[in-house]
Amino acid sequence: MVNKILFVAAIIMLLALLLTLYRFIKGPVAADRLVAFDVMTVSSLALIALIANFASRVIYLDVAIVYGLLSFLGVIIVSRYLERGL
Amino acid sequence: MDNMLEILGAILVLLGSIFLFLGALGLVRMPDLFNRIQAGTKASTLGTFLSLIGLLLITPEWWGKLILLMIFILITNPVSSHVLARAAHFIGVPLADKTVTDKYKQEEKTLSINDEIKNDTHD
Numbered sequence: 001m002v003n004k005i006l007f008v009a010a011i012i013m014l015l016a017l018l019l020t021l022y023r024f025i026k027g028p029v030a031a032d033r034l035v036a037f038d039v040m041t042v043s044s045l046a047l048i049a050l051i052a053n054f055a056s057r058v059i060y061l062d063v064a065i066v067y068g069l070l071s072f073l074g075v076i077i078v079s080r081y082l083e084r085g086l
Numbered sequence: 087m088d089n090m091l092e093i094l095g096a097i098l099v100l101l102g103s104i105f106l107f108l109g110a111l112g113l114v115r116m117p118d119l120f121n122r123i124q125a126g127t128k129a130s131t132l133g134t135f136l137s138l139i140g141l142l143l144i145t146p147e148w149w150g151k152l153i154l155l156m157i158f159i160l161i162t163n164p165v166s167s168h169v170l171a172r173a174a175h176f177i178g179v180p181l182a183d184k185t186v187t188d189k190y191k192q193e194e195k196t197l198s199i200n201d202e203i204k205n206d207t208h209d
Binding site: 001002005006008009010012013015016017019020022023029031032034035036038039042043045046049050052053056058061062064065068069072075076079080082083084 | 092093095096097099100102103104106107109110111113114119122123126127130131133134137138141144145148151152154155158159162163165166167169170172173174176177179
């Protein structure tokens with residue numbers, strides 16, 4: 001029962017990632033792609049935590065923490081670059 | 087009782103994934119960049135937060151890393167969306183046709199007028 005609900009949730013998260021990928025490819029300006037990147041990484045962070053539960057390995061949560069840190073730094077640095085501040 | 091907590095956690099994870107899906111849908115359908123930031127980042131923050139709370143109810147022995155991840159998301163996601171919106175307004179990304187008012191631009195205009203008046207009185 002619990003595993004089935006979690007599986008459905010994982011499929012919905014994958015659909016959300018596909019929709020975000022559409023905006024990532026199509027986005028008219030670079031800032032649109034940056035928004036899509038931000039939403040994509042935060043959504044995939046939830047998906048990584050879900051996969052950690054499926055595999056019952058706590059070490060995957062460390063991967064999620066480092067991934068979130070790198071995505072935050074990437075968004076900050078690219079937006080500073082767009083602002084000509086770098 | 088334990089089983090009830092697990093089912094509640096699974097329902098919370100499902101709710102969070104629905105929020106993530108709605109945020110991605112807003113990212114595709116909204117007309118301009120600022121609306122996309124508004125729809126995407128807020129919904130993804132709430133969706134990820136709900137999913138992590140659900141996982142916390144399912145596997146309570148992982149509480150340390152899950153709570154660290156939740157606090158981290160709650161701090162960094164609004165900051166990154168704010169920096170992104172500021173940069174986009176600074177480089178002049180066009181607004182949608184339906185936009186009624188742009189308060190930030192008006193504020194900048196009145197500030198620059200005030201500066202000119204101040205400079206004139208100093209001279």
